Amino acid sequence: MTAIEDNVLTLDPEEARRARQERLERIGKWVLPLAIMVLAIVLWDRICVWNAIPQYILPRPGVVLQTLHSDAGLLFSSLLVTLRITFLSLLLAVIGGVGLAVLFAQSKWVEMSFFPFAIVLQVTPIVAIFPLINIYVDNQTVKLLLCAWIVAFFPILSNTTLGLNSVDRNLRDLFKLNGATRWQQLRYLRLPAAMPYFLGGLKIAGGLSLIGAVVAEFVAGAQGQSSGLASRIIEAGYRLNAPRLFAALILISLTGILIFLVLSLVSHLILRRWHESALKQER
């Protein structure tokens, strides 16, 4: 940035314009969404005031913020419950997804035989499966985990499988030429080659495991069996406690954003030295 500013006087008009454009874009990327958000919040507040909307229908943003503070104990302990399910199911999705992908990669026949079932599991709405899980599984945590796992593991499985299978042909020959064992080929070639694909899947799965956890809690929470954020939302809905409902909703959104950012950072740190996706565009 400083380099551009120092040079700005010596640049020809075209380059100067380009540099200015870049600087504006860099600032705009952060400022514009923030401005829109602030504007929307102000508008939300004004609409409440202008139309004299009662708090139990649409609370003013200030009230939501207040609730977030006053109900912090309740909300954050619920958030922890939801987070525990989210991360445990994401962990299981990683283990299950990568494990199955490695298994599939061992033989085309295994992949052909089992991949369709993974798809069946993926396309069946989890809300429809949950009542069954509810009958067969007793443990509350296991129930929720299973639910979130089913939602989250597929993108990891499908992406990692794709990655394991898209190794350069010459590199495969090179390993063959050097007498690599199956394990060596997996360890030194296929797993690293699949890494960018896996990380792409992980980013999707991170969001999905949160969604899976919340949906599972919703279904379970309807029966008064859960203490996660979703059950707080349902509870607040019953009690017409709209401010708490909004506060919980905001917490879930923020959590989702945070998960995405953290996983993006992890992905960037792992790939930054070698993968195209992590490299800066050069002119």
Place this chain on the structure above:
Amino acid sequence: MIREKVTETPAASGEAPMLLALRNVGKIFSNGVTALSKVDLAIREGDFLSLLGPSGCGKSTALRLIAGLSTPTSGQLDWRGSIDRSNIGFVFQEPTLLPWASVFDNVWLPLRLKNVSRARAEPAVMEMLSRVHLTGFENAVPRELSGGMKMRVSIARAMVTKPRILLMDEPFAALDEITRFKLNNDLLELWQDERFTVVFVTHSVFESVFLSSRVVVMAARPGRVHGELPINAPYPRDEAFRTSPGYAALCRQASGVLVDAINSTAGSHNDGH
């Protein structure tokens, strides 16, 4: 797969012993294409042999057969003594490096696959890197290197196991001419120091003549050996050789054989790929 067969042809008048003989080798792909037909080829210990020919003449197929990456449909490959894949180095048309691994780790790879630890491999890897003039780049990753440097890494990797035979599949085809000349010189230097055997696939007349002790010209459809040309110019060959009348004459001669080979296929469409 280890192929061993002891067959010593009667050494022709004081020449180096035979390393490998292709006898009546043919290869037909499952789609019915005859890639090679009745190829006879003798490769002697210490040869720098170029396979020169138009695209589709089966040069690369021949190389893959020698490497054991593919098996012949007919005929056989007779190696002198026993040879396994660790005696074979292979350089692909692209550098074919592991993009996530450092230069050091890329060169270490063949040794690593033989369970040689990093510490034990280090002297060999560092020596090979210095031989290809890449000392100081061991921690770089491939994308930080130029095309020529990547190819040097690829050569270092192929040579780190000290193979008896180095197979090169148009390794410099994608490089600019200046880089290509430099790599030609360095490759020759390496070869003269170590005296391994090289089979070098190329479609460049000039490159094949500059490098080789023998040029084997191949013709297409079906892929076969059309003729052979000994390059009786002394080594070391350097820039002076590249501009000498002798080199020009040899290139003319090789071109003649190549044109002849291409014409021998005329009648079928001659556009390659």
